[in-house]
Amino acid sequence: MTTVSSPALSKPKPARPGVAVSLSLLALAVVILMAIFGPLVFGLGNDLNPMMRLKPPSAIAWFGTDNLGRDVFVRTVSGARNSVTVGLCTAIVVLAIGGTLGVVAGYFNWVDRIVMRLADGLMAIPGILLAIALVSVLGGGLVTVIIAISVPEIPRTARLMRSVVLSIRELPFITAAISVGSSTPKILLRHIVPNAIGMLSVQATYVCAAAILSEAALSFLGVGTPPDVPSWGNVIASGKEYFRLAPWIIAFPGLLLSIMVLSINILGDRLRDRFDPRLAARRAS
Amino acid sequence: MSNFVVRRLLSVIPIAFIVLITVFLLLHIGPGDPAALIAGENATRDQIEAIRERLFLDRPLLEQLFLYLSNVAHLDLGQSVYSGFPVLKLILQRVEPTAVLAVSTLILSVLIAVPMGVWGAWRAGSAIDTFLIVASVVGFSVPVFVIGYVLVDLFALRAGWLPVQGYKPLSSGFWNCLRSITLPSITLSFLFSALVARITRATMLEVLAEDYIRTARAKGANNRRILIVHALKNIGVPVVTVIGTSFAALLGGVVITESVFNIPGMGRLTVDAILTRDYPVVQGVLIVFSFVLIAVNLLVDLSYALFDPRVRQ
Numbered sequence: 001m002t003t004v005s006s007p008a009l010s011k012p013k014p015a016r017p018g019v020a021v022s023l024s025l026l027a028l029a030v031v032i033l034m035a036i037f038g039p040l041v042f043g044l045g046n047d048l049n050p051m052m053r054l055k056p057p058s059a060i061a062w063f064g065t066d067n068l069g070r071d072v073f074v075r076t077v078s079g080a081r082n083s084v085t086v087g088l089c090t091a092i093v094v095l096a097i098g099g100t101l102g103v104v105a106g107y108f109n110w111v112d113r114i115v116m117r118l119a120d121g122l123m124a125i126p127g128i129l130l131a132i133a134l135v136s137v138l139g140g141g142l143v144t145v146i147i148a149i150s151v152p153e154i155p156r157t158a159r160l161m162r163s164v165v166l167s168i169r170e171l172p173f174i175t176a177a178i179s180v181g182s183s184t185p186k187i188l189l190r191h192i193v194p195n196a197i198g199m200l201s202v203q204a205t206y207v208c209a210a211a212i213l214s215e216a217a218l219s220f221l222g223v224g225t226p227p228d229v230p231s232w233g234n235v236i237a238s239g240k241e242y243f244r245l246a247p248w249i250i251a252f253p254g255l256l257l258s259i260m261v262l263s264i265n266i267l268g269d270r271l272r273d274r275f276d277p278r279l280a281a282r283r284a285s
Numbered sequence: 286m287s288n289f290v291v292r293r294l295l296s297v298i299p300i301a302f303i304v305l306i307t308v309f310l311l312l313h314i315g316p317g318d319p320a321a322l323i324a325g326e327n328a329t330r331d332q333i334e335a336i337r338e339r340l341f342l343d344r345p346l347l348e349q350l351f352l353y354l355s356n357v358a359h360l361d362l363g364q365s366v367y368s369g370f371p372v373l374k375l376i377l378q379r380v381e382p383t384a385v386l387a388v389s390t391l392i393l394s395v396l397i398a399v400p401m402g403v404w405g406a407w408r409a410g411s412a413i414d415t416f417l418i419v420a421s422v423v424g425f426s427v428p429v430f431v432i433g434y435v436l437v438d439l440f441a442l443r444a445g446w447l448p449v450q451g452y453k454p455l456s457s458g459f460w461n462c463l464r465s466i467t468l469p470s471i472t473l474s475f476l477f478s479a480l481v482a483r484i485t486r487a488t489m490l491e492v493l494a495e496d497y498i499r500t501a502r503a504k505g506a507n508n509r510r511i512l513i514v515h516a517l518k519n520i521g522v523p524v525v526t527v528i529g530t531s532f533a534a535l536l537g538g539v540v541i542t543e544s545v546f547n548i549p550g551m552g553r554l555t556v557d558a559i560l561t562r563d564y565p566v567v568q569g570v571l572i573v574f575s576f577v578l579i580a581v582n583l584l585v586d587l588s589y590a591l592f593d594p595r596v597r598q
Contacts, residue, residue, distance in 0.1 A: 121303020128537035
């Protein structure tokens with residue numbers, strides 16, 4: 001036993017290279033630029049061109065063309081808008097509803113019992129299945145897809161926020177605030193929520209990444225956003241039948257989708273390293 | 286111990302009720318008439334009325350809910366609008382491929398992920414560990430269907446080692462079945478083992494920082510003894526927990542994987558039912574998938590008692 005290696009004790013967790021974070025930020029910036037300007041510069045890529053069906057990548061069509069002769073490059077670049085919109089909107093909806101429910105449940109015991117039972121029940125239904133069922137009942141469209149993806153994510157976020165609030169509630173400064181007679185709304189808004197923001201932002205990144213993946217999965221299964229407005233998911237779905245002949249229809253949007261989600265997750269991990277109280281406690285000890 | 290088991294068993298009841306009520310309400314939250322939704326787009330007025338009567342959709346909502354729950358309690362999940370067969374029968378026909386895929390993915394993932402997570406934590410900060418961290422983030426960032434198509438391209442189309450799509454039932458022979466399920470399982474394992482490896486690594490790091498590990502070291506225990514006797518015993522609970530909590534993701538992945546590989550399982554049944562607007566089937570599949578999930582999480586919780594004697598008290 002020459003090398004006494006209790007790694008966790010001897011060395012703190014190595015700081016992950018800043019390279020990964022910088023690259024992620026760069027990738028996200030590019031995708032967001034694509035989302036904003038793609039449709040303006042290139043259009044939606046809906047022009048059908050029967051002469052150009054299933055052509056491999058070339059100087060004319062950088063990412064090749066699909067079965068209707070549409071330019072996969074244009075559709076991928078413009079499709080960023082739909083995917084980014086779904087990711088951001090879902091994160092906002094989920095955090096607003098789930099976060100509020102979680103904070104309230106964490107602070108008031110009677111709400112807790114109701115909300116957590118409901119959350120348990122909803123979480124028992126596999127998320128993607130609940131989402132496709134919701135889309136099919138509510139009818140297609142961007143808003144429906146955002147709602148359908150949000151519903152299964154809300155209970156998870158509520159549960160997380162609740163546990164964060166429960167641990168904050170026990171801290172001495174809350175007791176102090178109560179004893180000097182602060183009102184409950186003031187305690188919630190001035191003391192609890194600001195301290196929960198860190199974890200909330202971590203959760204926001206994960207929800208955003210999950211939502212982008214879910215949108216792609218819904219489109220892939222044929223119940224996502226309508227095909228006349230490209231999204232990475234429905235471009236990939238359009239290549240499903242032709243993947244032996246024309247793998248590029250799936251490859252390029254698939255690659256972009258993966259890079260995007262990966263970048264968001266890397267940033268989320270970095271945020272979590274900063275904000276997770278358990279990790280912070282471990283560092284401090 | 287028995288107290289814990291009984292309490293946990295009882296806690297399933299409200300969850301199951303909420304699932305059933307949610308699934309029941311699904312048809313009623315939409316903008317349209319539920320009877321027309323079920324009847325499909327080409328139904329005549331008479332057909333819609335017949336469905337309304339048969340499914341009691343003309344009764345008050347609470348009474349409908351009661352009838353629905355009572356039917357489910359009698360294992361009657363209704364009939365497919367599309368084929369007219371009982372929903373339960375349709376589901377039972379499709380259980381095998383889904384169960385084989387889920388179980389093989391579970392086994393494969395645990396075999397890959399747990400040793401990787403333990404190894405990564407044991408050598409924290411090393412190249413292996415960094416590789417593990419990167420691999421697990423990539424694993425749950427790349428969509429299941431993208432991984433699926435890449436693997437099909439490499440191992441089925443180019444190398445020709447494995448079938449491109451399709452499923453061979455167990456009755457056609459174990460090896461045939463295994464061959465047809467290999468690529469789908471590997472595909473889905475990327476996601477699932479990424480989740481499990483991440484948690485295993487984090488837990489192992491925590492365990493290695495515990496006082497009893499230091500004590501064991503101080504008493505002169507060697508690395509192997511510390512790893513096997515002291516550390517591994519204590520990562521059982523969190524690892525089993527993550528298997529339970531990510532089982533929902535596994536089931537979701539099953540649905541997508543079945544679609545990529547053309548496997549006629551419950552996932553395909555769901556997607557086909559959605560596309561043909563066969564709502565009784567959709568509801569039935571949702572109920573069955575949810576109940577499987579509830580049962581898995583129940584088993585996970587009950588297994589705590591096995592891994593951790595403290596729970597028994």
